[in-house]
Amino acid sequence: MPELPDVIAYVEALRPRVVGQPLVRASIISPFLLRTFEPPIEELESSRVERVSRIGKRIVLSLERDLHAVVHLMIAGRFRWLPPDARLPGKIAQAAFDFPTGRLVLTEAAQKKRASLHLCRGQAALHEFEPGGLDLLNADHSAFHAALGRENHTLKRTLTDPTLIDGVGNAYSDEILHAARLSPVKLSQSLTPEESERLLAAARRTLDHWIARLRADFAGRFPGPGEITAFRPDFAVHGKYGKPCPVCGSPVQRIRFSENETNYCATCQAGGRVLADRSLSRLLREDWPRTIDSLESGSNQQKRTRRR
């Protein structure tokens, strides 16, 4: 799933290509992608793009007349930037946005289509897409400590729940927890102030490092579809099951849960104990919404309603 560093890479690649440009044509290829009826997609056509921004993991194209297109790429959604009138890539193209400067194509190479496009008008409607979680790049320690303590979940769940912390998913939560030397199954309310300070510092360091790294990698060009990935060769633990931890050399462990697995180093993060897979899988599973879709969307709505 594209997470904060990936989403920032897309936002920064889109800005010089589409801001100030009129959207000549918007074509929805997969009817499942567009989740709203009002305003209709045609409303966007011939409007100029004024701004490209992000709300957590969502990418927002804001056009004239306070119109906004909000994209959540979920797991397999990607953008491609093609020359004007280029042919659309086969079965995976879900939508195409044509500008005089080029063709922005949204693809999703997966059986299960999860990526979404919402259209809305006005700032109040746009505000509705904020899941309510903390922005790690701008949060201070007291806000972070409060966010951690608001509910009692495993740190893995807390970091990836957009209603608590916004912008982090399965990959960067593993990297952040490894950098913080904290176990993914430690409970969020059990963190001492020293530990939560260490976690916030590790989160900032990890995200800043990867934002800068992707910025350098993609300088002057649009990220290729295979380059926005949850599996980077230089990650410390995520996707590295069985490989040596770059800090201590112990083999990276995994706990499987839901549709995911979390990777960690037993030596660096769990006091040398290999966390037995079975019971911890259960613990993580029980601490998890049934599907990734409900974590990214449904649960937010439910929680928001509950909080009101």
Ligand SMILES: [Zn+2]
């Ligand atoms: Zn280690």
